[in-house]
Amino acid sequence: MDYSNNYTTTSYGAQGGANGGGFMPGSQSGNDNSSTTKRGYGKDTLRPVTIKQLLDAHHPHPDAEYFLIDGSETTQVTFVGQIRNISLQTTNVTYKLDDGTGTMEVKVWIDAEAFGGEEEGEGGKGGKGKCVEQGYARVWGRLKAFNNKSHVGANIIRPIQDYNEVQYHLLEATAVHLHFSRGPPEQLDQAGKGQSNDATATNGGAGQQQSAAGGQLMPAGTSMAARKVYQAIRSTPQSNEGLHVQQIATAAGLEMAEVLRGGDELMNLGLIFTTVDEHTWALLEINGAGYAPGDDG
Template structure:
């Protein structure tokens, strides 16, 4: 854990995470951000739904969570939270008669997580957490506050052995933060083209559509033009092979014939060879 500690940087980079070791996200199937499992639209998230959500967060987000009054749900990004999950390094494990307290940090903040012990369970507490100090773990639970101090009441904790999960969690927590603060992701023209959103309707608000308004092009040809304009703008243009890969399968029966039609309309021309084409349309 020396590399983690040496790169440690106190917690002030962003509202959703710092620039040290990230606090990985789900590694969970289904229920990504924006799915029904997230519960609610940006800026909403009613109390009746928050208990059924599982939100990936960083420790800084937990510490910054708002609680309008003592009986209210905690809120992050103006949305109520129920169950939360985070990934962090365990810096200390303290075993008491009723609970195990984990001192955890993820490069964005420090927090205690408490797992209450079932006194009647065989081997409750025991040696289960020996050797967990200075390892990563994923925690799932609920944010609690007692005596002006916050902690997470743990419903599940497990060690993280794949460092990809640590990185993944930061990305997922960031994605969810952006969903609630900026709204659902709006596909760009390139994504729409690649996903098969065809025709004038798909590009009605795109400058390219206005430029092509005077041409009698099929939806498929308009889509090809959109893909070409979404590709990096270079002097060589786009290779036909790359164009085929970027277009939805089966968009046109013959890409070569489609290119010939567009060249016939004066919309495309070849550059360094017959396999590279570039648009004549300025947007």
């Protein structure tokens, strides 16, 4: 995948305008603010994200009309999550989604909902059905903020039929995050080789600290809890689903609170990811023998 000009497509179930940087159905709705329209749809990008990234997004300056994620301008986003609540309002339907990294309100204006309902149908051709509470859904839309509270104005929200899409999305969002926060994979390869040589020459000096297993270079300042959690996940036999935090705590000899803090630190570094639930983790191998997002096309 090429993210050099921002992220413009997602390849899993990307329907209804998710292929490219133009507008999607509903994006010209009068409910979108005029400042977004002024920017022009030719500048739009579509990026897979987690809810935590949306919660951490910020304006580059007070008058900015867009948000920054990983220092990159972001307009349209897509994410998946479990629907915790559906609230019917006079002008919109508000969904509360949880993806294991946080919760976010998603608002679908009534006219856009009618458009989506017409396209999705109610069990007719395609048989996609409707979004329901406790079910999983994919959202396409724009991040907005009102009274210092963020929400997503959705162009499309549809139920997920294939639950592999949930894990695919998290892996894809991780790959894009690593690209913008650390650079393209080829640069990481070169930097990793240089850091490995430096670490060998200085016998594990101040620049980088090397974990005992697998030769994974950990950034300077990484906490001891995070390194013990990483070591426990790497060295403990496990299935493709990874390890639950209770197993990690036992293997690492840590209290549960320390494991959770260490896990959050490793997730922020892009070294682990959640699998079957938010408390089951696996290593994300980028340069090693493990699976890396995008490996299968």
